[in-house]
Amino acid sequence: MIADVLSAADWWRAAGVDAMIGEEPHDWLASPKPSAAVPTLSRPANVPDSLEAIARIYATDDMFGPVAGRLLPQGSVASGLMLMTDQPEQGDAEAGQIVSGEAGRLFDRMLAAIGRDRAAVYLATVTPVRVPGGRVDAARLAQWTEVARHHVGLAAPRVLLLLGDAASRAFLGTGLVEARGRAHFLNLGGASVTAIATFHPRFLLQQPARKADAWRDLRLLLGELSQ
Numbered sequence: 001m002i003a004d005v006l007s008a009a010d011w012w013r014a015a016g017v018d019a020m021i022g023e024e025p026h027d028w029l030a031s032p033k034p035s036a037a038v039p040t041l042s043r044p045a046n047v048p049d050s051l052e053a054i055a056r057i058y059a060t061d062d063m064f065g066p067v068a069g070r071l072l073p074q075g076s077v078a079s080g081l082m083l084m085t086d087q088p089e090q091g092d093a094e095a096g097q098i099v100s101g102e103a104g105r106l107f108d109r110m111l112a113a114i115g116r117d118r119a120a121v122y123l124a125t126v127t128p129v130r131v132p133g134g135r136v137d138a139a140r141l142a143q144w145t146e147v148a149r150h151h152v153g154l155a156a157p158r159v160l161l162l163l164g165d166a167a168s169r170a171f172l173g174t175g176l177v178e179a180r181g182r183a184h185f186l187n188l189g190g191a192s193v194t195a196i197a198t199f200h201p202r203f204l205l206q207q208p209a210r211k212a213d214a215w216r217d218l219r220l221l222l223g224e225l226s227q
Contacts, residue, residue, distance in 0.1 A: 049154070050154065051151075051154050051155060054150065054151045054154060055072055055073065057147060058070065058072050058073070058128040059072060059128070063140065063143050063144070063147075064127055064128055064129050066129060067129075068129075069088075069129050071088050071092060071096070071098050071125065071128050072128060073122060073151075074098055074118065074123045075119060075121045075122045075123045076119060076120060076122055077122050077155050077157075079121050079122055079157075080157055080159070081121045081157055081158065081159055081161065081221075081225065082121070082152060082155055082157035082159070083121055083122070083123045083124070083161045083162075083163060084124055084125070084126065084148065084152065084160060084161070084167050084171070085163040085164055085167055085200060086125065086127070086163075086164055086166035086167050086170070087125050087126065087127045087130050087131055087166075088125055088128070088129065088130045089101065089103055089104075089202060090130065092130070093129075098123050098125060099123070099201060102205060103200075103201040103202045103205055106201040106204060106205060110201065110214070110218065113215070114218050114222055122155060122157065124148070126144050126148045126166070126170055127144050141170075148170060148171075149171065149188050152171070152186075153188030153190065153191040153193070154189070156191040156193065157193060158194065158224075158225060159193075159221060159225055160193050160195040160196070161196055161197075161198060162196070162197040163199070163201070164176065164200035164202075164203065167197070171184075171186065171195055172186075172195065172197065176197050176199070179197035180197050180213070180217060181216070181217075183195070183196055183220065183224055194224050196217060196224065198214050198218070198221075199214050199217075
C-alpha cells in the first residue's frame with residue numbers, strides 16, 4: 001500500500017500536480033457532452049461471440065503472423081476499466097507482460113495515480129505479437145482492428161482507455177491529437193462503451209513534458225468512472 005502511494009506521488013510530481021484541484025470548475029452532476037458519432041459495429045457471423053473464443057484467435061490464428069511471442073489480454077475483465085494499445089513493446093514477450101521495461105514502470109505509476117494496478121484493469125493489444133519494424137499493411141490492420149473492436153464489445157468495460165495514436169485511430173477513426181480531451185461514446189456490437197484517448201507511456205518517455213496533459217486525460221477518466 002505504501003509503495004502504491006509513493007508511486008502515485010511520483011507520477012503526480014512528474015505531471016506537475018501540486019494540489020488536488022482542477023484548473024476549471026467542473027459540474028460533476030452534468031450530463032456528459034456527446035462527441036462525434038462513431039459508426040455502430042455489428043458482429044458478422046464469423047466472429048466469435050465469447051471472450052474465450054477471442055483469446056483462442058489471439059493465441060492461434062495465423063492472421064497475426066508467428067505464434068511465438070504472443071501476449072494474450074491480461075488483468076480483470078470485471079474491473080470495468082479496459083486499456084488498449086496497438087502492439088507489444090520490444091522486450092514484452094520476453095518479460096511476459098504487456099508494456100514492460102521502463103515504459104512499464106511509468107505505466108504502473110499512471111495506474112497507481114488513479115488508484116489501480118495491473119490486477120485492477122483489463123489490458124489488451126490490437127495485435128498480440130509485435131510487428132517486425134512496428135508497421136503493418138492496411139489490409140491486415142483492418143482485420144486486426146475488427147477483432148479488437150469485437151473484443152471490446154464482448155468485454156463491455158465501463159470505460160476504455162486508448163493508449164497512443166494507433167489505438168485511437170482504430171477505435172475512434174481519428175488521431176490522438178483530435179481525440180484527446182473528451183469522452184467518446186461507442187456502440188460495439190450492441191455494447192455501449194465510453195472511450196478516452198491518451199498518450200502511450202513510450203511517448204511520454206520521449207516527451208516527458210506531456211505528462212501534465214496525460215494527467216488531464218486520467219482526470220477525465222476518473223470522472224467517467226465515477227458516474
